[in-house]
Amino acid sequence: MVSQADLNRRVLTLVGSFRLLVAAALILILTVQPGPPILGSRYPLLFLIITLGYSLCALVIALLLRGERWNVSHVAWLQFVVDISCLTLAGHASGGIGSGLEGILVLFVVSSSMTMPVRSGYLAAATAALITLLEQVFSFLEGATTVADFFPAGVIGAIMLGIVGAIRPVIRRVSESEELAHQRGIDLKNLAQLNEYIIQNLREAILVVDETDHMRLLNQAAAEQIGIAENSSGQHLEDAAPQVHTLLKQWRADQAGLSMEIPSFLSTDGSAVINAHFASLRGESRSSAVLIFLEDANLLAEKVRQTKLAALGRLSASIAHEIRNPVGALSHAAQLLGESGDRDDQDKRFIEIIQTNSGRVSEIIDNILQLSRREDAQPKRMALLDWTNNFVNEFVDTLELYEGQVSIASNDDVEVRMDPGHLHQVTWNLCENAVKYASEAAGAIAVELKYGRLPNNGRPYLEISDQGPGIPDDMVDSIFEPFATGMFGGTGLGLYICRELCERNSASLRYRSRPGGGSIFQIVFADPGRWDKEAALS
Structure with missing residues (x-):
């Protein structure tokens, strides 16, 4: 995004290049003009000095503009002072308002005013108009011009003020638009970063493909499930994950949404079944960009199972507490029966059955109570x-x-x-x-x-x-x-x-x-x- 300061630097650099061309043209005209001189007719020596000085200043300003550590407003004022002084004196040495150099001066004054603050721009234009009139006064007093020449001088001054006054609102609006666009760019960048952060930190695996089935966005969870690198954005889905691409084509073909079956495929390591859920990003059209949710079917089934078992576990735990004491009494009674007197083989077999199943029931109770506690792991x-x-x-x-x-x-x-x-x-x-x-x-x-x-x-x-x-x-x-x-x-x-x-x-x-x-x-x-x-x- 180009800021207002960068735009002003570009304008000053462009005007600086044009200034070098003007200075070179003045020197060329001065050296090769045949017959009566076109410029510098009144004071040739003054015109020569001014032209050489203007060329040197133009070269220094051009070199200065190549650096980065300079203030735009300061350079604009420096250019204005050089242009208004050198071109006014060169025009005075060439016969005043009729030399034509005032037209070039208008261009430089307007360009310098554009890169200044509002008040400074108007001040520069007013100063340039006043100096143009003063130069006409001096030329009139020396007899080089007539009273009629005051009108063109005034027109040139009015043009300077008029152009600056007309272009200022445009510059302000352009500046505001640039600033608004720059702020919108920052907001979009922040939103993109926030979107990337949210997507990458979601537990769900998410994949976005465009109309041509090229991957535009995916998070780490999706990359792991389909076995590709996380930076595979831009790759065609058929090359990266052919199983998902096949399911996507089937989903796109079913425009009416008649299929009620949830499409699924095996994960890369074959350890899980992945359900794919598709959602169009543009209304009902399935030919547009698509958001794909990849869901581990085993985890989903596990959640359902855990919900059922949690309720069953609480009920079983309460029952286990109630039957532990009676089972313990049965086991103890069977043990006493086995130790009391002689028993035939059938009685011993019955006692053994009671003890075995009492022990099994006690083990079940212990396991149920252990599950109901659900102590947190300390890895x-x-x-x-x-x-x-x-x-x-x-x-x-x-x-x-x-x-x-x-x-x-x-x-x-x-x-x-x-x-x-x-x-x-x-x-x-x-x-x-x-x-x-x-x-x-x-x-x-x-x-x-x-x-x-x-x-x-x-x-x-x-x-x-x-x-x-x-x-x-x-x-x-x-x-x-x-x-x-x-x-x-x-x-x-x-x-x-x-x-x-x-x-x-x-x-x-x-x-x-x-x-x-x-x-x-x-x-x-x-x-x-x-x-x-x-x-x-x-």
């Missing part, structure tokens, strides 16, 4: 190399396993961020399940811990794998649901609690079958790139 940075070694030693000693039954398959250290207690509880539960349910045969337990970083996004992970029979395909989708006991018995809350603890630490718990038989549970920890952001915000 800390940990090195998995030392942590896994200490964990395996503790686990093997506690369960009295043989050496080699639980092993670690990684050597390189990886730093993670999670609540140590939560990580210990999750890993212990997964390893205990592997020992209890996933061994091929008695004494053939093989549990392996492996950690590293995912190749596609660099997020750290910890895997617990076994060589058991694995989980049937028809049960994979429900193993993390509460009370999903499956084929191995148990309370059905262990894996659910593990996933809940992981999510409280911005981590995720995934399952996949192991090639050759067995199961792999993978803990994917929080993105390390978020650590510095959270530290900067705290």
Whole structure:
């Protein structure tokens, strides 16, 4: 945006260049004019001195204008003084008002007045008009002009004042327009920065494409979900994210909006289903620019599930408190029955059933109460190399396993961020399940811990794998649901609690079958790139 000061500098620079041309023309006329002199006819020597001095001043002003550290008003006054004095004297030396130099003087006076403040501009024009009349008076007294020449002199003075008076309102309006445009430019820049800040800090993934399907705006969340760089604005959507482009073309083709199906695609790492929601930025027309919201379907389903489970959890917790004491009494009574006198095999079997199911109910109650407390996570940075070694030693000693039954398959250290207690509880539960349910045969337990970083996004992970029979395909989708006991018995809350603890630490718990038989549970920890952001915000 060009400011008024910059515009004045340009005007003065342009006038300075024209002044050099006028000075050069005066010297050329003085040196090559044949016959009687056109200019400087009355006082040739004075005209020569004035012309040489004017040329020198014009050169100095031109050099001065090349610098940046000069005041516009000061240079305008300097130009005015040089022009009015040199051209008036040159005109006087050439016979007065009839020399024609006054016309050039009008141009210089008006240009200098344009770059001055309002009062200074009028003062300069009035001074120039007065000096023109004074020069005519001196020429008349010397007999070089007549009384009739006072009229052209007055007309020239009136032209100077008239032009300055007429052009001043135009200059003021141009200046106000420039200032308004400059302020609007600042406002638009601030709005653009605010818009960029809001979009980049939204949790939702947002992508904007124009009529030709070129990306114009996207935030970091959208870039991560479709697997492209955040600075990919301007790239065609088909080249950057062909899956999203296909869904966009289908949406544009459905001008009537008849399709009720929510378009979706797999994320870059294949870990999530992304729902795409399209909104036209120009009314109902689907051929215009489009705003695309990318929503993790897993998160949406999780929110619905959490809402339902929260109500169920509160109800279950209150019920658990009420039945804990009766269950404890049953278990204690069964224990006393087992210790009192001789019992036949059938009675012992009944007592064993009572104790087993009482213990199972007590475990369910403990798990429900633990879920209802929902203690906040206290994440800390940990090195998995030392942590896994200490964990395996503790686990093997506690369960009295043989050496080699639980092993670690990684050597390189990886730093993670999670609540140590939560990580210990999750890993212990997964390893205990592997020992209890996933061994091929008695004494053939093989549990392996492996950690590293995912190749596609660099997020750290910890895997617990076994060589058991694995989980049937028809049960994979429900193993993390509460009370999903499956084929191995148990309370059905262990894996659910593990996933809940992981999510409280911005981590995720995934399952996949192991090639050759067995199961792999993978803990994917929080993105390390978020650590510095959270530290900067705290």
